[in-house]
Amino acid sequence: MISFKALLHSACWGLVVGGRVLAAAPPSVGEVLPPPAEGGLDIHHINTGEGNAALLVLPDRTTLLIDCGSNQDTARPPRFKAPRRPDDSRLPGEWIARYIRKVHPLGPEAPVDYAVASHFHADHMGGFPELFRQVRVATLLDRGWPDYGEPLPFAGPLAGLYKAALAEQVRRHGMKVERFRGGAADQVVLRREPQRYPNFEVRNLAVNGEAWTGEGTAMRRRVAATEKPNENALCAAQRIRYGAFDYYSGGDLPGSAEKPDVPAARDMESALAWATGPVDVAVLNHHGNADSTTPFFLSVLQPRVCIAQVWDAQHVGPVTLARLRSDKIAPGPRDIFMTNGGWDGRAEHIVRVFGEAAGRQHIEDLKTAIAAHQGHVVVRVAPGGDSYAVIVLTDADESLRIRSVHGPYASR
Numbered sequence: 001m002i003s004f005k006a007l008l009h010s011a012c013w014g015l016v017v018g019g020r021v022l023a024a025a026p027p028s029v030g031e032v033l034p035p036p037a038e039g040g041l042d043i044h045h046i047n048t049g050e051g052n053a054a055l056l057v058l059p060d061r062t063t064l065l066i067d068c069g070s071n072q073d074t075a076r077p078p079r080f081k082a083p084r085r086p087d088d089s090r091l092p093g094e095w096i097a098r099y100i101r102k103v104h105p106l107g108p109e110a111p112v113d114y115a116v117a118s119h120f121h122a123d124h125m126g127g128f129p130e131l132f133r134q135v136r137v138a139t140l141l142d143r144g145w146p147d148y149g150e151p152l153p154f155a156g157p158l159a160g161l162y163k164a165a166l167a168e169q170v171r172r173h174g175m176k177v178e179r180f181r182g183g184a185a186d187q188v189v190l191r192r193e194p195q196r197y198p199n200f201e202v203r204n205l206a207v208n209g210e211a212w213t214g215e216g217t218a219m220r221r222r223v224a225a226t227e228k229p230n231e232n233a234l235c236a237a238q239r240i241r242y243g244a245f246d247y248y249s250g251g252d253l254p255g256s257a258e259k260p261d262v263p264a265a266r267d268m269e270s271a272l273a274w275a276t277g278p279v280d281v282a283v284l285n286h287h288g289n290a291d292s293t294t295p296f297f298l299s300v301l302q303p304r305v306c307i308a309q310v311w312d313a314q315h316v317g318p319v320t321l322a323r324l325r326s327d328k329i330a331p332g333p334r335d336i337f338m339t340n341g342g343w344d345g346r347a348e349h350i351v352r353v354f355g356e357a358a359g360r361q362h363i364e365d366l367k368t369a370i371a372a373h374q375g376h377v378v379v380r381v382a383p384g385g386d387s388y389a390v391i392v393l394t395d396a397d398e399s400l401r402i403r404s405v406h407g408p409y410a411s412r
Contacts, residue, residue, distance in 0.1 A: 012380070012387040012408035026405075027391055033103075033400045039197070039383035041242050045283070045307055046099050047339035047376050047395045048092035049082040051123030052309045054249065054283070055112075059200055059242065059383070060193040061105040065115040065137070066238070066249055068096055070127035071311060082311045082343050085395040093130025099376070100135050102400060111136035114188050116180065118251030119143060119235040120154045120162075123311060129165035137169065139176040141187065143207050143236055146177070151208050152229045180236045182207040183217030188238075197242075199385065205237040205272055206253065214275035222271045230254070232286065233266045239276055243385025244411035246279040248301060252286040255294030269293075273300035280388065280411050281305045281379050288316030295329045302330040304409055305390060307377055310340040313349035318362045325369055335406060337390060341366065341373035375403050386411050 027034055036042045042057040051069015058064065070092040084092065101108035115137045117125040125142075148154040148163070169175035181187050181204055188202040205212045209223025223229045237250035255269035269285065273296060282303035285292035287310060306324060308316045316324075316338065323329055324336055351359035366373075376393040389407035393400050 012382040012389050027402050029402050029404060031402055033378065033391065033393055033402060036105075036380060037383050041200075041240075041245070041381035041385070042103075043240075043247060043281075043379040043381075044099070044103060045309060045339055045377040045379075046096050047085050047309070047374075048095050048127075049085045049340050049343070050092045050311055051126065052118070052251070052283075052287075053092075053096045053127070054309075055100055055103065056240065057103070057105055058190055059197045060190045062189075062191045063100075063104065063110075063112045063114070064188055064202070065100070065112050067116070067118050067124040067251070068093055068127035068131050069123040069125070069311075070130065071123040082340055082346070085340070086397050091127070091130045093127030093132075094134055096127055097131045097134030098398060100131075102398065111138050113138050113191050115140045116188075116236060116238070117142040117162075118237070118249075119231055120159065121231060121252065122158055124251060125162060126158060129161050132165050132169050136173055137175055139178060140166065140169075141178050141180045141236070143180050143234055145179045151223070151225070152231060152234060180204060180207045181217075182210050182219045183212045185217075199241075199243045201241045203239045203241065205239055205248075205276060206250065206268060207236045208234045209268075211268060211271035212275045220271070222268055223266060230266055233268055235268070237268075237272065239279070241385075242381055245381050245385035245388055246277070246281075246412065247379070248276055248279045248282040248303070250283070250285045253292065254286065255292045255297055267294075269297035273297050276301060278302050278412055280409070281307065284308045284316065284320070287312070287314075288320045289314055290317045290319040293320045293323060295323055295326075298323055298330045304334060305379070306334060306336045307379075308336065308338045308341075310338050313346055313353050316366075318354060318358060318365070321362070321365055321369055325365075335371040335390070336369060337372050337377045337392065337406075338370055339375065339377055339395075341370060371406055372404050376400075381411075382408070 039059050044055040046053040050071040052067040054066045056064040104110050144154050184204045210219040210221050223233050232252040232254050235251035235253045240247040253268040256267050279301050288308040372392040375395045378391040381388040387408045392403045
């Protein structure tokens, strides 16, 4: 009798027949990442040490980039600043572009079909101007196009660079720019063979302080029109669904705030939780800071795999880590992956941020609680979405060599 584990392994990896990748071969540590299965879904969380970037290769080879961070303007003491990966010879947007060119299913000169700027903080969108010089983007979505006014104007030097880069791409290369539409399931779609994958969907969950209700495309306002909003509360969030597999990404969306002067209405996580529902893989909101990944949010989403895109010692903090490890909040097991958790000086910074005793304990907890601490984190979903695996790649160079393989996991 074939075991359930063997069936999972077969479904996730499969084999190559007649020169066509019908399903990816089982990868091994030390080898270069093999191509994905035909009809599979790959999600590459690209680590540059300076913010978020995730390239999704969808089942019909449509591509979607969520964020392109470049945080070099953030002032931190040099020994506590996460070093740029692989090195300082290029800006983060260029490193991200080079990664995309290596793994793009249609070749290095092919454009990215969609890009999303989750919100207007540099660690999420500051790399787009450099990326545009290396990779064309067919359609870009953000929360402010075309006027970048209400509910929170986007202005200043960063805004000027970003808007100028968009204008150049529209003028020279015909890039389309659209305002991210909350509740929509038809703004990011399969562009090549949608009829082959009727069980695939990208749902826009939140934007500009509004959350999807779970019914049609209806949204409800969470951040009051009379309240001065916070940029994080305005993040664009999405759920990617492929058969039984669900993936959540929400930028820096906040949950309950510990500061008494911050309005509870900024708790976007609670507003989204029931509409999002249980997921297999979740990117931690706000890099795993204490104001996000709240107990209620975790108790509803119950992710089997969590991914933290890290550039600061507070990512993932002790409070968040305790929530993630609690079976009372969300039944386990739960595997947590960090893109950038092991740089020189990080331990000393953790102690300075959280105090000697708490910091040292947190360092020990991270050692045992985190499945992988450093590298590009690739979620590879089998054709049809019934199973998936996590593959960690080296970020010390551009070889795409495998550091570790986790799973396969059964989708819900």
